[in-house]
Amino acid sequence: MSFDGFVTRAVAHELENVLTGGKVVKVYQPSDTELLLHVRNRGRLHKLLLSAHPAYARVHLTENPTDNPSEPPMFCMLLRKHLEGGRVERIAQDGMERVLHIDIRSRDELGFETTRRLVAEIMGRHSNLILIDPDSGNVLDAIRRVGFGVSRHRQVYPGTGYTPPPPQNKKNPLEIGRDGFIASLDYNAGRLDKQMVERFSGLSPLLAKEILHRAPLGDREALWRTFSGFMAAAREHRYEPALFDTDGKQGYSVWPMTHTGGEIRRFESISECLDRFYFGKAERDRIRQQTQDLVRSLKSEIEKNVKKIHILKRELEEADKAEEYRVHGELLTSHLHLVKRGDTEARVINYYDPEGRELVIPLDPMLSPSENAQRFFKKYNKLKAAVKWNEEQIRKAEEDNAWLESVLVQLENASIRDLEEIREELEEEGWLKSQPRKQNRRKKDHPEPLSVRSSDGITIQIGRNNKQNDRLTHRLASPTDTWLHTKEIPGSHVVIRAREFPERTLLEAAMLAAWFSKARDSAQVPVDHTLVKHVKKPSGSRPGFVIYEKQRTLFVTPDPDMVRELLKRQPKG
Known part of the structure:
Protein backbone atom coordinates (compact mmCIF):
# COMPACT_ATOMS: atom_id res chain seq x y z
CA MET A 1 0.00 0.00 0.00
CA SER A 2 1.16 3.56 -0.56
CA PHE A 3 -0.66 6.81 0.09
CA ASP A 4 1.64 8.65 -2.32
CA GLY A 5 1.39 12.00 -4.03
CA PHE A 6 -0.78 10.61 -6.81
CA VAL A 7 -3.29 9.11 -4.38
CA THR A 8 -3.30 12.48 -2.59
CA ARG A 9 -3.95 14.21 -5.93
CA ALA A 10 -6.86 11.89 -6.72
CA VAL A 11 -8.34 12.42 -3.24
CA ALA A 12 -7.98 16.20 -3.51
CA HIS A 13 -9.71 16.20 -6.90
CA GLU A 14 -12.59 14.05 -5.64
CA LEU A 15 -13.08 16.09 -2.47
CA GLU A 16 -12.94 19.35 -4.43
CA ASN A 17 -15.78 18.12 -6.64
CA VAL A 18 -17.88 16.59 -3.86
CA LEU A 19 -17.41 18.94 -0.90
CA THR A 20 -16.71 22.45 -2.23
CA GLY A 21 -19.56 24.71 -1.18
CA GLY A 22 -20.77 22.21 1.41
CA LYS A 23 -21.59 23.10 5.00
CA VAL A 24 -19.73 21.52 7.92
CA VAL A 25 -22.58 20.37 10.15
CA LYS A 26 -20.63 18.34 12.69
CA VAL A 27 -17.08 17.57 13.76
CA TYR A 28 -16.11 14.40 15.63
CA GLN A 29 -12.83 12.99 16.89
CA PRO A 30 -13.24 9.20 17.08
CA SER A 31 -9.69 8.69 18.38
CA ASP A 32 -6.52 10.55 19.25
CA THR A 33 -5.40 10.39 15.60
CA GLU A 34 -8.64 10.75 13.62
CA LEU A 35 -11.16 13.42 12.71
CA LEU A 36 -14.55 12.99 11.08
CA LEU A 37 -16.23 15.95 9.41
CA HIS A 38 -19.88 15.71 8.40
CA VAL A 39 -20.38 17.95 5.36
CA ARG A 40 -23.78 18.51 3.77
CA ASN A 41 -23.65 19.48 0.11
CA ARG A 42 -26.25 19.37 -2.64
CA GLY A 43 -28.76 17.63 -0.40
CA ARG A 44 -26.43 14.83 0.66
CA LEU A 45 -24.45 14.23 3.84
CA HIS A 46 -20.80 13.23 3.32
CA LYS A 47 -18.43 11.95 6.00
CA LEU A 48 -14.83 13.08 5.55
CA LEU A 49 -12.26 11.06 7.46
CA LEU A 50 -8.85 12.57 8.20
CA SER A 51 -6.33 10.34 9.94
CA ALA A 52 -2.87 11.02 11.34
CA HIS A 53 -2.42 7.40 12.40
CA PRO A 54 1.29 6.48 12.23
CA ALA A 55 0.57 3.42 10.11
CA TYR A 56 -2.79 4.24 8.48
CA ALA A 57 -2.64 8.00 7.85
CA ARG A 58 -5.04 9.01 5.09
CA VAL A 59 -7.84 11.33 3.94
CA HIS A 60 -10.98 10.16 2.15
CA LEU A 61 -14.76 10.04 2.23
CA THR A 62 -16.08 7.15 4.28
CA GLU A 63 -19.26 5.19 4.77
CA ASN A 64 -17.89 2.94 7.49
CA PRO A 65 -19.54 3.36 10.92
CA THR A 66 -17.46 4.90 13.70
CA ASP A 67 -17.77 5.07 17.48
CA ASN A 68 -17.27 8.53 18.91
CA PRO A 69 -16.37 9.26 22.55
CA SER A 70 -19.17 10.62 24.71
CA GLU A 71 -16.89 13.49 25.77
CA PRO A 72 -15.13 15.15 22.81
CA PRO A 73 -11.39 15.89 23.22
CA MET A 74 -10.16 19.47 23.43
CA PHE A 75 -8.96 19.55 19.81
CA CYS A 76 -12.38 18.42 18.66
CA MET A 77 -14.03 21.18 20.72
CA LEU A 78 -11.71 23.74 19.11
CA LEU A 79 -12.58 22.49 15.62
CA ARG A 80 -16.29 22.66 16.41
CA LYS A 81 -15.84 26.25 17.49
CA HIS A 82 -14.03 27.27 14.30
CA LEU A 83 -15.45 24.96 11.63
CA GLU A 84 -19.03 23.95 12.41
CA GLY A 85 -21.48 25.94 10.34
CA GLY A 86 -18.73 26.95 7.92
CA ARG A 87 -18.57 26.39 4.17
CA VAL A 88 -15.86 24.42 2.41
CA GLU A 89 -14.21 26.95 0.08
CA ARG A 90 -11.23 25.12 -1.30
CA ILE A 91 -9.47 21.77 -1.14
CA ALA A 92 -6.01 21.62 -2.67
CA GLN A 93 -2.86 19.57 -2.67
CA ASP A 94 0.50 21.17 -1.90
CA GLY A 95 2.31 20.47 -5.17
CA MET A 96 2.70 16.72 -5.44
CA GLU A 97 3.34 16.29 -1.73
CA ARG A 98 1.16 14.25 0.61
CA VAL A 99 -0.29 17.41 2.09
CA LEU A 100 -3.90 18.59 1.73
CA HIS A 101 -5.26 22.06 2.54
CA ILE A 102 -8.96 22.34 3.36
CA ASP A 103 -10.14 25.96 3.62
CA ILE A 104 -13.40 26.54 5.49
CA ARG A 105 -15.06 29.94 5.74
CA SER A 106 -17.18 30.59 8.83
CA ARG A 107 -17.98 33.38 11.29
CA ASP A 108 -16.13 34.15 14.49
CA GLU A 109 -17.63 35.08 17.87
CA LEU A 110 -18.24 38.64 16.71
CA GLY A 111 -19.99 37.57 13.54
CA PHE A 112 -17.14 38.48 11.16
CA GLU A 113 -16.32 36.13 8.34
CA THR A 114 -13.05 34.30 8.77
CA THR A 115 -11.22 31.47 7.04
CA ARG A 116 -9.62 28.53 8.77
CA ARG A 117 -7.36 26.01 7.08
CA LEU A 118 -7.23 22.38 8.13
CA VAL A 119 -3.93 20.90 6.96
CA ALA A 120 -3.60 17.13 6.63
CA GLU A 121 0.02 15.99 6.48
CA ILE A 122 0.25 12.34 5.45
CA MET A 123 3.80 11.46 6.39
CA GLY A 124 3.85 8.08 8.12
CA ARG A 125 4.68 8.34 11.81
CA HIS A 126 5.11 12.11 11.41
CA SER A 127 1.55 12.57 10.11
CA ASN A 128 -0.49 15.38 11.61
CA LEU A 129 -3.76 17.30 11.35
CA ILE A 130 -3.25 21.02 11.97
CA LEU A 131 -5.70 23.91 12.19
CA ILE A 132 -4.16 27.22 11.12
CA ASP A 133 -5.21 30.80 10.51
CA PRO A 134 -4.12 31.40 6.89
CA ASP A 135 -4.22 35.18 7.33
CA SER A 136 -1.68 35.25 10.15
CA GLY A 137 -0.02 31.94 9.32
CA ASN A 138 -0.27 30.87 12.97
CA VAL A 139 -1.13 27.42 14.27
CA LEU A 140 -4.36 27.34 16.28
CA ASP A 141 -3.79 23.75 17.40
CA ALA A 142 -2.97 20.29 16.12
CA ILE A 143 -4.12 16.77 16.81
CA ARG A 144 -0.47 16.02 17.57
CA ARG A 145 1.48 18.87 19.10
CA VAL A 146 5.20 18.99 18.30
CA GLY A 147 7.30 20.95 20.76
CA PHE A 148 10.95 21.94 20.68
CA GLY A 149 11.85 18.84 22.64
CA VAL A 150 10.52 16.66 19.82
CA SER A 151 11.80 18.65 16.85
CA ARG A 152 14.28 21.51 16.78
CA HIS A 153 13.51 22.33 13.17
CA ARG A 154 9.71 22.47 13.14
CA GLN A 155 7.36 23.10 16.04
CA VAL A 156 3.60 22.60 15.74
CA TYR A 157 2.04 24.27 18.73
CA PRO A 158 -0.72 26.84 19.35
CA GLY A 159 0.63 30.33 18.67
CA THR A 160 3.63 29.26 16.60
CA GLY A 161 3.90 30.10 12.93
CA TYR A 162 2.99 27.27 10.61
CA THR A 163 5.96 25.87 8.73
CA PRO A 164 5.26 23.38 5.94
CA PRO A 165 7.09 20.05 6.01
CA PRO A 166 10.69 20.46 4.79
CA PRO A 167 10.95 20.37 0.97
CA GLN A 168 12.48 17.29 -0.57
CA ASN A 169 13.94 19.20 -3.49
CA LYS A 170 12.47 16.84 -6.04
CA LYS A 171 11.12 17.67 -9.48
CA ASN A 172 7.40 17.83 -10.11
CA PRO A 173 6.73 14.83 -12.38
CA LEU A 174 3.71 16.52 -13.95
CA GLU A 175 5.91 19.34 -15.28
CA ILE A 176 8.88 17.34 -16.58
CA GLY A 177 9.49 16.99 -20.31
CA ARG A 178 11.09 14.22 -22.34
CA ASP A 179 14.61 15.60 -22.32
CA GLY A 180 14.48 16.47 -18.65
CA PHE A 181 13.16 13.02 -17.76
CA ILE A 182 15.83 11.15 -19.73
CA ALA A 183 18.56 13.40 -18.38
CA SER A 184 17.36 12.85 -14.81
CA LEU A 185 18.25 9.16 -14.79
CA ASP A 186 21.61 7.38 -14.81
CA TYR A 187 20.90 4.36 -16.99
CA ASN A 188 24.24 2.74 -16.17
CA ALA A 189 23.65 2.83 -12.41
CA GLY A 190 20.63 0.50 -12.48
CA ARG A 191 17.66 0.56 -10.07
CA LEU A 192 15.79 3.01 -12.28
CA ASP A 193 12.66 2.65 -10.14
CA LYS A 194 14.60 3.82 -7.09
CA GLN A 195 16.11 6.68 -9.07
CA MET A 196 12.64 7.84 -10.16
CA VAL A 197 11.45 7.85 -6.54
CA GLU A 198 14.50 9.88 -5.48
CA ARG A 199 14.14 12.45 -8.28
CA PHE A 200 10.38 13.02 -8.66
CA SER A 201 8.00 14.17 -5.92
CA GLY A 202 4.88 12.17 -5.11
CA LEU A 203 6.16 9.02 -6.81
CA SER A 204 6.01 5.92 -4.62
CA PRO A 205 8.18 2.80 -5.10
CA LEU A 206 5.01 0.93 -6.07
CA LEU A 207 4.20 3.25 -8.98
CA ALA A 208 7.84 3.49 -10.04
CA LYS A 209 8.07 -0.30 -10.29
CA GLU A 210 4.87 -0.37 -12.35
CA ILE A 211 6.27 2.22 -14.79
CA LEU A 212 9.46 0.18 -15.15
CA HIS A 213 7.49 -3.04 -15.53
CA ARG A 214 5.42 -1.67 -18.43
CA ALA A 215 8.44 -0.47 -20.41
CA PRO A 216 10.79 -2.85 -22.29
CA LEU A 217 14.10 -3.24 -20.46
CA GLY A 218 16.73 -0.76 -21.60
CA ASP A 219 14.41 1.20 -23.91
CA ARG A 220 14.65 4.83 -22.79
CA GLU A 221 11.99 6.07 -25.19
CA ALA A 222 9.53 3.38 -24.09
CA LEU A 223 10.24 4.24 -20.44
CA TRP A 224 9.52 7.91 -21.15
CA ARG A 225 6.31 7.06 -23.02
CA THR A 226 5.12 4.92 -20.12
CA PHE A 227 6.05 7.58 -17.57
CA SER A 228 4.44 10.39 -19.58
CA GLY A 229 1.29 8.29 -20.05
CA PHE A 230 0.81 8.06 -16.30
CA MET A 231 1.58 11.77 -15.87
CA ALA A 232 -0.97 12.72 -18.56
CA ALA A 233 -3.60 10.61 -16.81
CA ALA A 234 -2.78 12.37 -13.53
CA ARG A 235 -2.93 15.85 -15.09
CA GLU A 236 -6.33 15.05 -16.64
CA HIS A 237 -7.54 13.28 -13.48
CA ARG A 238 -8.12 9.99 -15.26
CA TYR A 239 -7.88 7.53 -12.40
CA GLU A 240 -8.72 3.85 -12.10
CA PRO A 241 -8.55 3.14 -8.35
CA ALA A 242 -7.84 -0.50 -7.59
CA LEU A 243 -6.94 -2.92 -4.83
CA PHE A 244 -4.54 -5.76 -5.47
CA ASP A 245 -3.98 -8.92 -3.51
CA THR A 246 -0.86 -10.98 -4.14
CA ASP A 247 -0.33 -14.03 -1.93
CA GLY A 248 -2.10 -12.30 0.96
CA LYS A 249 -0.18 -9.03 0.50
CA GLN A 250 -2.69 -6.27 -0.18
CA GLY A 251 -2.28 -2.77 -1.50
CA TYR A 252 -3.96 0.00 -3.47
CA SER A 253 -3.19 2.55 -6.14
CA VAL A 254 -4.93 5.09 -8.34
CA TRP A 255 -4.21 2.80 -11.30
CA PRO A 256 -4.21 -1.02 -11.48
CA MET A 257 -0.80 -2.50 -10.75
CA THR A 258 0.15 -5.25 -13.23
CA HIS A 259 3.62 -6.03 -11.87
CA THR A 260 2.24 -7.33 -8.56
CA GLY A 261 0.20 -10.14 -10.14
CA GLY A 262 -2.64 -11.66 -8.18
CA GLU A 263 -6.21 -10.45 -7.95
CA ILE A 264 -7.13 -6.87 -8.92
CA ARG A 265 -10.36 -5.21 -7.85
CA ARG A 266 -11.42 -1.89 -9.37
CA PHE A 267 -13.49 0.90 -7.79
CA GLU A 268 -15.46 3.88 -9.05
CA SER A 269 -13.76 6.35 -6.72
CA ILE A 270 -10.54 6.63 -4.77
CA SER A 271 -12.50 7.13 -1.53
CA GLU A 272 -14.42 3.91 -2.06
CA CYS A 273 -11.14 2.10 -2.71
CA LEU A 274 -9.45 3.52 0.40
CA ASP A 275 -12.56 2.98 2.54
CA ARG A 276 -12.57 -0.68 1.59
CA PHE A 277 -8.83 -1.16 2.09
CA TYR A 278 -8.71 0.45 5.54
CA PHE A 279 -11.98 -1.09 6.77
CA GLY A 280 -11.40 -2.00 10.43
CA LYS A 281 -7.58 -1.75 10.23
CA ALA A 282 -7.05 1.44 12.20
CA GLU A 283 -9.72 0.57 14.78
CA ARG A 284 -8.26 -2.89 15.39
CA ASP A 285 -4.79 -1.40 15.69
CA ARG A 286 -6.06 1.19 18.16
CA ILE A 287 -7.83 -1.46 20.22
CA ARG A 288 -4.70 -3.62 20.10
CA GLN A 289 -2.59 -0.79 21.48
CA GLN A 290 -5.05 -0.02 24.25
CA THR A 291 -5.45 -3.64 25.28
CA GLN A 292 -1.99 -5.13 24.71
CA ASP A 293 -1.18 -5.27 28.43
CA LEU A 294 -4.60 -6.75 29.19
CA VAL A 295 -4.29 -9.31 26.38
CA ARG A 296 -0.82 -10.27 27.59
CA SER A 297 -2.18 -10.75 31.12
CA LEU A 298 -5.10 -12.91 29.97
CA LYS A 299 -2.86 -15.05 27.76
CA SER A 300 -0.53 -15.52 30.73
CA GLU A 301 -3.48 -16.73 32.82
CA ILE A 302 -4.45 -19.16 30.08
CA GLU A 303 -0.90 -20.53 29.94
CA LYS A 304 -0.88 -20.93 33.74
CA ASN A 305 -4.13 -22.86 33.58
CA VAL A 306 -2.80 -25.10 30.80
CA LYS A 307 0.24 -25.96 32.96
CA LYS A 308 -2.00 -26.45 36.00
CA ILE A 309 -4.27 -28.84 34.08
CA HIS A 310 -1.23 -30.81 32.91
CA ILE A 311 0.09 -31.19 36.48
CA LEU A 312 -3.33 -32.14 37.87
CA LYS A 313 -3.86 -34.77 35.18
CA ARG A 314 -0.43 -36.22 35.91
CA GLU A 315 -1.38 -36.42 39.60
CA LEU A 316 -4.59 -38.19 38.59
CA GLU A 317 -2.53 -40.82 36.82
CA GLU A 318 -0.57 -41.36 40.02
CA ALA A 319 -3.86 -41.57 41.91
CA ASP A 320 -4.56 -44.83 40.11
CA LYS A 321 -2.54 -46.42 42.91
CA ALA A 322 -5.34 -45.59 45.36
CA GLU A 323 -7.10 -48.90 44.70
CA GLU A 324 -3.82 -50.73 45.26
CA TYR A 325 -3.43 -49.12 48.71
CA ARG A 326 -6.99 -50.07 49.67
CA VAL A 327 -6.37 -53.71 48.71
CA HIS A 328 -3.10 -53.73 50.68
CA GLY A 329 -4.85 -52.30 53.75
CA GLU A 330 -7.74 -54.79 53.64
CA LEU A 331 -5.52 -57.83 53.00
CA LEU A 332 -3.15 -56.80 55.75
CA THR A 333 -6.08 -56.31 58.16
CA SER A 334 -7.36 -59.80 57.49
CA HIS A 335 -3.85 -61.30 57.95
CA LEU A 336 -2.70 -59.41 61.04
CA HIS A 337 -2.08 -62.69 62.86
CA LEU A 338 0.64 -63.55 60.33
CA VAL A 339 2.57 -60.30 60.77
CA LYS A 340 4.60 -58.85 63.63
CA ARG A 341 6.38 -55.55 64.31
CA GLY A 342 9.76 -55.41 62.58
CA ASP A 343 8.65 -57.29 59.45
CA THR A 344 9.59 -55.54 56.19
CA GLU A 345 6.99 -57.36 54.12
CA ALA A 346 3.94 -59.54 54.43
CA ARG A 347 3.15 -62.45 52.11
CA VAL A 348 -0.59 -63.00 51.95
CA ILE A 349 -3.11 -64.71 49.71
CA ASN A 350 -4.76 -62.11 47.48
CA TYR A 351 -8.42 -63.07 47.56
CA TYR A 352 -9.14 -60.20 45.10
CA ASP A 353 -7.15 -62.13 42.53
CA PRO A 354 -9.37 -64.67 40.69
CA GLU A 355 -6.46 -67.11 40.74
CA GLY A 356 -5.74 -66.53 44.43
CA ARG A 357 -2.06 -65.81 43.93
CA GLU A 358 0.24 -64.69 46.71
CA LEU A 359 0.80 -60.93 47.11
CA VAL A 360 3.85 -59.33 48.75
CA ILE A 361 2.94 -56.19 50.74
CA PRO A 362 5.82 -53.85 51.75
CA LEU A 363 5.76 -52.86 55.43
CA ASP A 364 7.32 -50.22 57.66
CA PRO A 365 9.26 -52.25 60.28
CA MET A 366 8.90 -49.41 62.81
CA LEU A 367 5.10 -49.74 62.79
CA SER A 368 2.85 -52.44 64.18
CA PRO A 369 0.85 -54.58 61.72
CA SER A 370 -2.31 -52.62 62.55
CA GLU A 371 -0.51 -49.31 62.08
CA ASN A 372 0.80 -50.50 58.71
CA ALA A 373 -2.74 -51.33 57.64
CA GLN A 374 -4.00 -47.92 58.76
CA ARG A 375 -1.13 -46.29 56.82
CA PHE A 376 -2.40 -47.88 53.60
CA PHE A 377 -5.99 -46.78 54.31
CA LYS A 378 -4.79 -43.22 54.95
CA LYS A 379 -2.94 -43.18 51.61
CA TYR A 380 -6.04 -44.55 49.92
CA ASN A 381 -8.33 -41.91 51.43
CA LYS A 382 -5.86 -39.12 50.64
CA LEU A 383 -5.57 -40.14 46.98
CA LYS A 384 -9.35 -40.56 46.66
CA ALA A 385 -9.82 -37.06 48.04
CA ALA A 386 -7.10 -35.78 45.69
CA VAL A 387 -8.88 -37.35 42.72
CA LYS A 388 -12.08 -35.49 43.51
CA TRP A 389 -10.23 -32.24 44.17
CA ASN A 390 -8.07 -32.56 41.04
CA GLU A 391 -11.05 -33.30 38.83
CA GLU A 392 -12.84 -30.25 40.22
CA GLN A 393 -9.78 -28.05 39.68
CA ILE A 394 -9.33 -29.34 36.12
CA ARG A 395 -12.96 -28.59 35.33
CA LYS A 396 -12.64 -25.09 36.81
CA ALA A 397 -9.39 -24.36 34.94
CA GLU A 398 -10.91 -25.54 31.65
CA GLU A 399 -13.99 -23.36 32.24
CA ASP A 400 -11.74 -20.39 33.09
CA ASN A 401 -9.77 -20.88 29.89
CA ALA A 402 -12.91 -21.15 27.77
CA TRP A 403 -14.16 -17.90 29.28
CA LEU A 404 -10.79 -16.15 28.93
CA GLU A 405 -10.59 -17.25 25.29
CA SER A 406 -14.00 -15.71 24.68
CA VAL A 407 -12.84 -12.44 26.26
CA LEU A 408 -9.74 -12.40 24.04
CA VAL A 409 -11.96 -12.78 20.97
CA GLN A 410 -14.18 -9.96 22.22
CA LEU A 411 -11.17 -7.70 22.76
CA GLU A 412 -10.06 -8.34 19.20
CA ASN A 413 -13.51 -7.45 17.82
CA ALA A 414 -14.36 -4.70 20.32
CA SER A 415 -15.07 -1.07 19.62
CA ILE A 416 -13.83 1.66 21.95
CA ARG A 417 -17.22 1.69 23.68
CA ASP A 418 -17.14 -2.06 24.25
CA LEU A 419 -13.81 -1.96 26.10
CA GLU A 420 -15.26 -0.38 29.22
CA GLU A 421 -17.89 -3.12 29.55
CA ILE A 422 -15.26 -5.83 29.04
CA ARG A 423 -13.03 -4.29 31.70
CA GLU A 424 -15.98 -4.08 34.11
CA GLU A 425 -16.74 -7.76 33.55
CA LEU A 426 -13.09 -8.70 34.21
CA GLU A 427 -13.20 -6.68 37.43
CA GLU A 428 -16.47 -8.29 38.54
CA GLU A 429 -15.02 -11.75 37.88
CA GLY A 430 -11.87 -10.92 39.86
CA TRP A 431 -9.39 -10.88 36.97
CA LEU A 432 -8.70 -7.14 37.24
CA LYS A 433 -8.47 -4.77 40.16
CA SER A 434 -11.36 -2.33 40.32
CA GLN A 435 -10.52 1.09 38.93
CA PRO A 436 -12.22 4.36 39.92
CA ARG A 437 -14.29 5.78 37.07
CA LYS A 438 -15.70 9.18 36.30
CA GLN A 439 -19.46 9.27 36.54
CA ASN A 440 -20.96 9.91 33.13
CA ARG A 441 -24.52 11.15 33.26
CA ARG A 442 -25.13 10.04 29.69
CA LYS A 443 -23.88 6.53 30.26
CA LYS A 444 -26.43 3.91 29.31
CA ASP A 445 -27.86 1.81 32.10
Missing part, protein backbone atom coordinates in the same frame (compact mmCIF):
# COMPACT_ATOMS: atom_id res chain seq x y z
CA HIS A 446 -27.58 -1.39 30.10
CA PRO A 447 -25.05 -2.77 27.60
CA GLU A 448 -26.52 -2.34 24.15
CA PRO A 449 -25.78 -4.94 21.44
CA LEU A 450 -24.91 -3.86 17.93
CA SER A 451 -27.92 -3.70 15.60
CA VAL A 452 -27.86 -3.94 11.80
CA ARG A 453 -30.39 -4.60 9.05
CA SER A 454 -30.21 -7.61 6.78
CA SER A 455 -30.62 -7.29 3.02
CA ASP A 456 -34.28 -8.18 3.63
CA GLY A 457 -34.71 -5.33 6.13
CA ILE A 458 -34.80 -7.60 9.20
CA THR A 459 -33.01 -6.57 12.39
CA ILE A 460 -29.97 -8.64 13.39
CA GLN A 461 -28.34 -7.97 16.76
CA ILE A 462 -24.81 -8.90 17.83
CA GLY A 463 -23.42 -9.01 21.35
CA ARG A 464 -19.80 -7.85 21.26
CA ASN A 465 -18.97 -8.79 24.84
CA ASN A 466 -20.38 -11.14 27.45
CA LYS A 467 -22.57 -8.52 29.10
CA GLN A 468 -24.12 -7.68 25.75
CA ASN A 469 -24.49 -11.39 24.99
CA ASP A 470 -26.41 -11.94 28.23
CA ARG A 471 -28.68 -8.97 27.72
CA LEU A 472 -29.36 -9.83 24.08
CA THR A 473 -30.16 -13.51 24.60
CA HIS A 474 -31.97 -13.39 27.94
CA ARG A 475 -33.55 -9.92 28.00
CA LEU A 476 -34.06 -8.46 24.55
CA ALA A 477 -34.71 -11.49 22.35
CA SER A 478 -38.11 -13.12 22.06
CA PRO A 479 -38.50 -16.89 22.51
CA THR A 480 -39.28 -17.34 18.80
CA ASP A 481 -36.32 -15.28 17.58
CA THR A 482 -33.43 -17.22 16.05
CA TRP A 483 -30.17 -17.43 17.98
CA LEU A 484 -26.79 -18.13 16.33
CA HIS A 485 -23.28 -18.93 17.58
CA THR A 486 -20.16 -20.48 16.13
CA LYS A 487 -20.06 -24.19 16.96
CA GLU A 488 -17.56 -24.87 19.79
CA ILE A 489 -15.67 -21.66 18.89
CA PRO A 490 -15.53 -18.54 21.10
CA GLY A 491 -17.63 -15.77 19.61
CA SER A 492 -20.62 -13.47 19.86
CA HIS A 493 -24.28 -14.24 20.36
CA VAL A 494 -26.24 -13.22 17.26
CA VAL A 495 -30.03 -12.97 17.16
CA ILE A 496 -32.39 -12.53 14.21
CA ARG A 497 -35.25 -10.48 15.62
CA ALA A 498 -38.05 -12.10 13.64
CA ARG A 499 -40.19 -15.22 13.72
CA GLU A 500 -39.89 -15.81 9.97
CA PHE A 501 -37.26 -14.59 7.49
CA PRO A 502 -35.72 -15.51 4.12
CA GLU A 503 -32.72 -17.82 3.78
CA ARG A 504 -30.56 -14.84 2.82
CA THR A 505 -31.08 -13.23 6.24
CA LEU A 506 -30.04 -16.47 7.96
CA LEU A 507 -26.84 -16.61 5.90
CA GLU A 508 -26.04 -12.99 6.68
CA ALA A 509 -26.59 -13.55 10.40
CA ALA A 510 -24.34 -16.63 10.25
CA MET A 511 -21.73 -14.52 8.45
CA LEU A 512 -21.83 -12.01 11.30
CA ALA A 513 -21.55 -14.79 13.90
CA ALA A 514 -18.47 -16.14 12.10
CA TRP A 515 -16.97 -12.65 11.71
CA PHE A 516 -17.36 -11.80 15.40
CA SER A 517 -15.65 -15.01 16.49
CA LYS A 518 -12.21 -16.55 16.81
CA ALA A 519 -12.71 -18.08 13.36
CA ARG A 520 -12.94 -14.73 11.53
CA ASP A 521 -10.04 -15.61 9.21
CA SER A 522 -11.09 -19.24 8.63
CA ALA A 523 -13.08 -20.88 5.86
CA GLN A 524 -16.21 -23.01 6.23
CA VAL A 525 -16.91 -21.91 9.80
CA PRO A 526 -19.62 -24.01 11.50
CA VAL A 527 -22.43 -21.85 12.91
CA ASP A 528 -25.22 -23.33 15.03
CA HIS A 529 -28.70 -21.80 14.99
CA THR A 530 -31.77 -22.54 17.08
CA LEU A 531 -34.70 -20.70 18.62
CA VAL A 532 -33.98 -18.49 21.61
CA LYS A 533 -36.35 -20.57 23.74
CA HIS A 534 -33.93 -23.50 23.37
CA VAL A 535 -31.02 -21.48 24.79
CA LYS A 536 -30.56 -21.70 28.57
CA LYS A 537 -28.17 -20.14 31.04
CA PRO A 538 -27.08 -22.58 33.79
CA SER A 539 -27.55 -21.29 37.31
CA GLY A 540 -24.44 -19.57 38.63
CA SER A 541 -22.65 -19.57 35.28
CA ARG A 542 -20.58 -16.66 34.02
CA PRO A 543 -21.96 -13.93 31.73
CA GLY A 544 -22.27 -15.12 28.16
CA PHE A 545 -22.23 -18.85 28.96
CA VAL A 546 -25.21 -20.83 27.70
CA ILE A 547 -26.26 -24.33 26.75
CA TYR A 548 -28.63 -24.97 23.86
CA GLU A 549 -30.41 -27.75 22.03
CA LYS A 550 -32.37 -28.55 18.86
CA GLN A 551 -29.77 -26.67 16.81
CA ARG A 552 -28.90 -26.96 13.16
CA THR A 553 -25.48 -26.19 11.72
CA LEU A 554 -24.57 -24.33 8.57
CA PHE A 555 -21.12 -23.48 7.23
CA VAL A 556 -20.03 -20.02 6.07
CA THR A 557 -16.79 -18.33 5.05
CA PRO A 558 -16.55 -14.76 6.44
CA ASP A 559 -16.63 -12.20 3.64
CA PRO A 560 -15.26 -8.76 4.67
CA ASP A 561 -17.21 -7.01 1.91
CA MET A 562 -20.53 -8.50 2.97
CA VAL A 563 -19.82 -7.76 6.65
CA ARG A 564 -18.85 -4.19 5.79
CA GLU A 565 -22.10 -3.65 3.91
CA LEU A 566 -24.10 -5.10 6.80
CA LEU A 567 -22.33 -2.94 9.39
CA LYS A 568 -23.09 0.15 7.33
CA ARG A 569 -26.80 -0.57 7.84
CA GLN A 570 -26.86 0.46 11.48
CA PRO A 571 -29.86 2.46 12.71
CA LYS A 572 -29.16 6.16 13.21
CA GLY A 573 -29.09 7.71 16.63
